[in-house]
Amino acid sequence: MVAFSPDGKTLATADRNGSAYLWSSTGHGITATLADPRGKGAESVAFSPDGQTLAVGDDNGHAYLWSTASHAITATLANPAGGGVGPVAFSPDGKMLATADEALPSFVGTIYLWNLASRKVIATLTDPHSQGVNSVAFSPDDEALATADINGKTYMWNTVTHRITATLTDPYAGINWVAFSPDGKTLAAAGDAGSVYLWSIASKNIVATLTTPHTNGVNSVAFSPDGKTLVTTVWPSERAVTGSKGSIGYLWNIASRRVIGTVSDPGGQEERDATFSPDGKTLATADDNGSAYLWGVTQGGG
Numbered sequence: 001m002v003a004f005s006p007d008g009k010t011l012a013t014a015d016r017n018g019s020a021y022l023w024s025s026t027g028h029g030i031t032a033t034l035a036d037p038r039g040k041g042a043e044s045v046a047f048s049p050d051g052q053t054l055a056v057g058d059d060n061g062h063a064y065l066w067s068t069a070s071h072a073i074t075a076t077l078a079n080p081a082g083g084g085v086g087p088v089a090f091s092p093d094g095k096m097l098a099t100a101d102e103a104l105p106s107f108v109g110t111i112y113l114w115n116l117a118s119r120k121v122i123a124t125l126t127d128p129h130s131q132g133v134n135s136v137a138f139s140p141d142d143e144a145l146a147t148a149d150i151n152g153k154t155y156m157w158n159t160v161t162h163r164i165t166a167t168l169t170d171p172y173a174g175i176n177w178v179a180f181s182p183d184g185k186t187l188a189a190a191g192d193a194g195s196v197y198l199w200s201i202a203s204k205n206i207v208a209t210l211t212t213p214h215t216n217g218v219n220s221v222a223f224s225p226d227g228k229t230l231v232t233t234v235w236p237s238e239r240a241v242t243g244s245k246g247s248i249g250y251l252w253n254i255a256s257r258r259v260i261g262t263v264s265d266p267g268g269q270e271e272r273d274a275t276f277s278p279d280g281k282t283l284a285t286a287d288d289n290g291s292a293y294l295w296g297v298t299q300g301g302g
Contacts, residue, residue, distance in 0.1 A: 006050070010047075020033075020045050037076075040058040040062075042056050043085060046089055046090055049090060053065050056088075079099065079112070085101070087133065091159070096122070098145055111157075112125075127147070144165070147178070168189065170197065184201065187201060189221070196221055196230070210230070212250060220274055229254065233273065249262065263283065283297050
């Protein structure tokens with residue numbers, strides 16, 4: 001996992017060997033090492049909207065809140081079920097944190113909403129089919145939480161009533177990642193069969209299907225800050241078809257639904273995650289071999 005701070009000056013990465021790292025996005029050096037207190041792998045990272053806190057989920061069932069100023073833990077949120085913590089996400093208003101059970105090997109499918117003031121669980125959301133949760137994302141207006149499971153279902157939850165308001169289904173396979181567009185009108189869902197679906201939040205219908213050129217599973221999706229570009233990363237089997245050194249990230253123009261650029265992992269590894277900097281000028285990708293790469297992109301075009 002990789003995440004930019006809201007001011008774009010810091011990049012956070014998760015190391016499955018047990019630490020999260022803070023990097024200068026300009027100097028490219030490590031500014032802090034946040035070691036898991038129990039020596040467990042870091043599975044996910046997310047910055048709070050004000051940039052003062054980094055949430056790190058580990059595979060021992062804890063989400064830690066770290067101060068980005070002092071590099072000290074300010075709170076420990078223990079998974080009530082005791083399993084590993086997979087994806088984590090802050091609500092845009094900074095009042096809630098969503099944590100999900102690690103998708104493998106538990107397949108429990110439980111999401112917890114935490115009140116960050118009290119450090120207490122305020123809601124437990126259970127996947128209707130008890131399937132592992134791969135991804136969680138809050139809508140920009142804080143009113144909805146999207147969760148994606150390994151059975152191909154994306155559920156939209158009301159963050160006040162904690163009820164499901166819509167069910168979006170991948171016609172072919174599981175959903176690996178979900179992301180809201182900056183205006184909150186569209187949800188992108190990365191499918192395990194090689195397509196990315198763009199869903200209208202208003203109609204709950206698919207308005208576009210973006211299929212990777214060689215139909216490999218999509219690991220992750222992320223919108224650029226202006227909402228004009230979408231990045232998708234694909235499984236490493238792509239390289240067997242294209243001859244590239246590693247898996248590929250595609251940049252899509254949202255208006256034309258066309259690929260406008262690609263990035264290929266220099267280390268010949270699988271790209272697991274990608275995200276844009278807040279100004280949209282840099283793309284960060286993270287691979288399975290412990291490396292993160294920064295790429296220059298053109299705003300509005302890729």
